[in-house]
Amino acid sequence: MLRQAARKLAPSLSRRPSRPLLAVSHLSTSSPARGEYEFIISEKRGEGGCVGLVTLNRRKALNALCDGLMSELREALATFDSDPGVGAMVLTGSEKAFAAGADIAEMQPLTFQSCYSQQFLGNWDAISRITKPVIAAVNGYALGGGCEVAMVCDIIYAGEKAQFGQPEIALGTLPGGGGHSETHQSHREEPRHGDDRHRREDVGSRGTLARTNQQGLPTESLVDEAIQLGERISGFSKIAVAMCKEAVNAAEQLPLNEGLKYEKKLFYSSFATDDRREGMTAFLEKRTPQWADC
Numbered sequence: 100m101l102r103q104a105a106r107k108l109a110p111s112l113s114r115r116p117s118r119p120l121l122a123v124s125h126l127s128t129s130s131p132a133r134g135e136y137e138f139i140i141s142e143k144r145g146e147g148g149c150v151g152l153v154t155l156n157r158r159k160a161l162n163a164l165c166d167g168l169m170s171e172l173r174e175a176l177a178t179f180d181s182d183p184g185v186g187a188m189v190l191t192g193s194e195k196a197f198a199a200g201a202d203i204a205e206m207q208p209l210t211f212q213s214c215y216s217q218q219f220l221g222n223w224d225a226i227s228r229i230t231k232p233v234i235a236a237v238n239g240y241a242l243g244g245g246c247e248v249a250m251v252c253d254i255i256y257a258g259e260k261a262q263f264g265q266p267e268i269a270l271g272t273l274p275g276g277g278g279h280s281e282t283h284q285s286h287r288e289e290p291r292h293g294d295d296r297h298r299r300e301d302v303g304s305r306g307t308l309a310r311t312n313q314q315g316l317p318t319e320s321l322v323d324e325a326i327q328l329g330e331r332i333s334g335f336s337k338i339a340v341a342m343c344k345e346a347v348n349a350a351e352q353l354p355l356n357e358g359l360k361y362e363k364k365l366f367y368s369s370f371a372t373d374d375r376r377e378g379m380t381a382f383l384e385k386r387t388p389q390w391a392d393c
């Protein structure tokens with residue numbers, strides 16, 4: 100799972116657009132539009148409010164993901180997803196904890212019957228259905244469900260003191276929100292050497308970036324850096340960004356040949372959009388494209 104974090108960290112740092120299409124301010128501007136929530140803070144940040152920032156705000160419990168928090172998170176992300184002025188989202192927590200996992204006090208009295216009949220954790224995957232890019236800015240603990248929520252995001256910006264882990268086994272249970280599958284997926288992306296020892300090592304452990312010889316981003320500037328990335332993404336055609344996200348997600352879920360075919364179809368589809376014509380025309384006319392987002 101650390102590789103997953105690394106994989107998501109690396110592209111975010113290396114695949115920055117070579118020709119920024121929107122001027123990026125280094126100081127993120129804050130809009131007063133704040134959603135009224137109990138467990139999260141939802142606000143628009145960045146140039147013109149183009150980045151939706153969701154901050155998990157249950158500090159006393161290290162942002163443990165209680166049912167109320169997860170409902171609010173789903174609602175806030177869905178609201179930004181349907182907001183035409185927002186091009187990307189950033190999800191963060193506090194400096195001490197992104198999220199320390201599902202709420203253990205809430206889980207403790209559950210039975211098999213209640214988990215099964217109420218489909219416990221069943222709607223956590225709603226986050227994966229968001230069509231715009233979601234950047235996780237992770238400081239501190241990202242454990243259990245917190246690690247899974249970070250992994251379901253498209254990009255992880257990890258702070259220097261970020262700690263990722265799936266410690267569920269110490270509670271007598273196991274990851275149930277995608278921890279095995281996401282970790283497995285990240286290993287599939289490595290050369291296919293068939294060695295799953297690292298995956299097994301990850302179970303029950305907590306890892307820092309130092310363990311993977313990677314340096315995290317400075318804690319204090321992490322969220323601003325993530326917002327700046329969100330601004331850069333928001334400067335592209337929203338329909339093209341959504342297609343990219345769909346292609347990446349398909350590539351993760353399909354066998355290589357099917358993923359390549361799917362990507363090609365999406366590529367062809369982009370020729371049906373106004374923005375594809377505008378992007379290429381603007382390049383040839385040496386001007387900044389005016390996206391219509393269609």
Ligand SMILES: C=C(C)C(=O)SCCNC(=O)CCNC(=O)[C@H](O)C(C)(C)COP(=O)(O)OP(=O)(O)OC[C@H]1O[C@@H](n2cnc3c(N)ncnc32)[C@H](O)[C@@H]1OP(=O)(O)O
Nearest residue numbers: 159160161163199200201202203204240242243244266267
């Ligand atoms: C999807 C699934 C199944 C899951 O996510 S299972 C949960 C996986 N996560 C975990 O096991 C991590 C549990 N937490 C911890 O191990 C420790 O809190 C950490 C993260 C190492 C931090 O340790 P400390 O800095 O000593 O802080 P600590 O005093 O334990 O926690 C502060 C408060 O947050 C609470 N808290 C921390 N993690 C919590 C969680 N996952 N659920 C509910 N409360 C939690 C903790 O009970 C304490 O509350 P209080 O002050 O009322 O006693």
